[in-house]
Amino acid sequence: MIGQGPIRARWPDGRWHFQHGPIDLVIGLEGEIRALAAAIEDCWLAFTEVLPRLVEELKGLRSAWTPALRLQGPVAVRMARACAPFGSDFDLFITPMAAVAGAVADHLIVTLRKPGIERAYINNGGDIALHLTAGACFDVGVVADIRKPPPQAGEGFDATLRIDASNPVRGIATSGWRGRSFSLGIADSVTVLALDSAAADAAATMIANHVNVAHPAIERAPADSLRDDTDLGSRLVTVDVSPLPSREVDTALDSGLAFARRCAERGLIHAALLTLQGRTRMLNPHFAAAALAQIP
Numbered sequence: 001m002i003g004q005g006p007i008r009a010r011w012p013d014g015r016w017h018f019q020h021g022p023i024d025l026v027i028g029l030e031g032e033i034r035a036l037a038a039a040i041e042d043c044w045l046a047f048t049e050v051l052p053r054l055v056e057e058l059k060g061l062r063s064a065w066t067p068a069l070r071l072q073g074p075v076a077v078r079m080a081r082a083c084a085p086f087g088s089d090f091d092l093f094i095t096p097m098a099a100v101a102g103a104v105a106d107h108l109i110v111t112l113r114k115p116g117i118e119r120a121y122i123n124n125g126g127d128i129a130l131h132l133t134a135g136a137c138f139d140v141g142v143v144a145d146i147r148k149p150p151p152q153a154g155e156g157f158d159a160t161l162r163i164d165a166s167n168p169v170r171g172i173a174t175s176g177w178r179g180r181s182f183s184l185g186i187a188d189s190v191t192v193l194a195l196d197s198a199a200a201d202a203a204a205t206m207i208a209n210h211v212n213v214a215h216p217a218i219e220r221a222p223a224d225s226l227r228d229d230t231d232l233g234s235r236l237v238t239v240d241v242s243p244l245p246s247r248e249v250d251t252a253l254d255s256g257l258a259f260a261r262r263c264a265e266r267g268l269i270h271a272a273l274l275t276l277q278g279r280t281r282m283l284n285p286h287f288a289a290a291a292l293a294q295i296p
Contacts, residue, residue, distance in 0.1 A: 006048045016040060020051045023104060026123040027112075029131075035116025042111040050075055050104055061096045062231035071096065078103035082198035085268055086206050094206065095231040097181075102173050102201025105129035109170075109197075122197075125180060127173040129197040130163065137164040140172055142191060142273065163193075169270050171197035175204035176275075182223050182230065182237035186252055186276065187211035192260075193271040193284075203260075203269045211256030211274055217242035241277075249277050257281040 006020035016027040027043065029036055053073035054061065060071050061079065065087035071080050079096035082103060086094045105122040109129035112120040120131040121138060130138055140161040163169050174191045177183040183205075190208040194200035219240040223232035226239075244252075253276050260272040260283045271284035 006051070008044060008047075018044065018047050020047065023047075023051055024125060025105070025108070027108075027121070028123075029112055029117055029120035031118045031120075032116035035114060039112045039114050039117055039120075042114075043108050046108055046111050050107065054100070061100070062229075063095060065094050065096060069096075075100075075103050075107045078106055078198045082196075082202040085266060086202060089266060090206075090262075092206065093235075094202070097231045098205040099198040099202040101125055101127040102129070102171060102197035102199070105197040106171065124197075127197050127201050128171065130170045130172075132163070132165040132170070134165050137162055139163075161193075168195060169193045170195060171200040173197060173200035173204040175201075175208040177208070177238035177241065181205070182226070182232055184209040184232075184235065184237060185212040185256070186218055186238050186241045187256060188275045188277065189273075190256065190260075190275075191273045192269050194269045199268060203263050203272075207256050207260045207263065207272060207274065210259035211252050211276060213244075213248050213252040213255070215244055215248050217244050244277060246279075249279050252276055253279060253281045257283060 006018065008016060008018045010016050018025040018027065029039060054075060057071055057073055057076045060069060061076060063069060065080060065083045067088065069080060071077055076096065079099045082099035083094045083096050086092050101124045105124040105127055106129045109120065109122050109131055113131045117131060118133050119136040119138065122129045132138060140163065142161060171194045174189050175183060176187045176189040177185065178188060185208045187208040190204050190211065192200040192204040192207065194203060218238065220236040221239050222234040223230040223237045224234050253274055256274045260269065263269045264283060274281040
């Protein structure tokens with residue numbers, strides 16, 4: 001899982017790229033020159049310890065969350081904390097791995113929340129942790145269909161969302177059956193805004209699982225038949241989704257939206273955008289007002 005050691009590089013546009021095994025981060029930060037240099041060094045030192053600590057607890061991280069689960073590392077603890085409400089309040093199967101990308105971003109953004117740093121973000125494969133000081137804002141590009149080529153130079157997004165410092169959101173995450181991880185549902189994408197990235201990550205995973213319907217056009221397979229190191233065991237995950245009748249698309253999206261509402265009622269998320277085969281559902285009027293009307 002670790003392979004070669006951690007590496008870093010500064011891109012021509014000033015952003016940083018940190019990579020270690022499966023962890024691949026893009027980091028942007030703005031502020032005073034001396035503060036920037038010190039913060040990125042602190043971030044790097046913290047980053048080099050992340051993967052080894054996770055590997056030490058991998059068995060527990062791949063286990064179903066229960067109140068008896070005990071984890072020690074700072075990232076592992078964040079993962080378990082983000083997943084706990086889904087295991088306890090909703091009584092659903094979830095493992096801490098559902099929040100790994102967001103928890104890593106949250107753990108490292110702390111090193112950038114220092115005097116002299118006006119704005120910063122850590123993007124871990126689409127799961128983003130933010131640092132914003134008074135007056136600062138962050139624009140998020142939303143892609144409804146991840147099959148499309150990656151947007152270039154800020155163009156090609158289906159919509160953009162602006163988060164300013166007065167907004168409590170500091171975490172953004174996206175999940176779906178086409179993503180890096182397996183999904184039990186059929187959402188093309190579910191984007192969630194929450195207090196932090198780990199919370200958004202866990203919620204996006206679980207909401208995406210609920211965007212679901214039974215139909216012959218959906219192909220599923222046991223997760224462990226596709227990947228021997230999966231935390232999902234033999235649970236059926238989505239492999240392919242052919243075009244569905246409009247009625248089935250609406251049913252699946254409505255199911256996901258209903259679960260998203262339950263998450264919001266418990267304070268787990270602030271907003272969510274669900275997409276499937278050209279149709280969308282949005283939770284939270286603020287989300288809709290933030291330029292998301294561009295999405296059909």
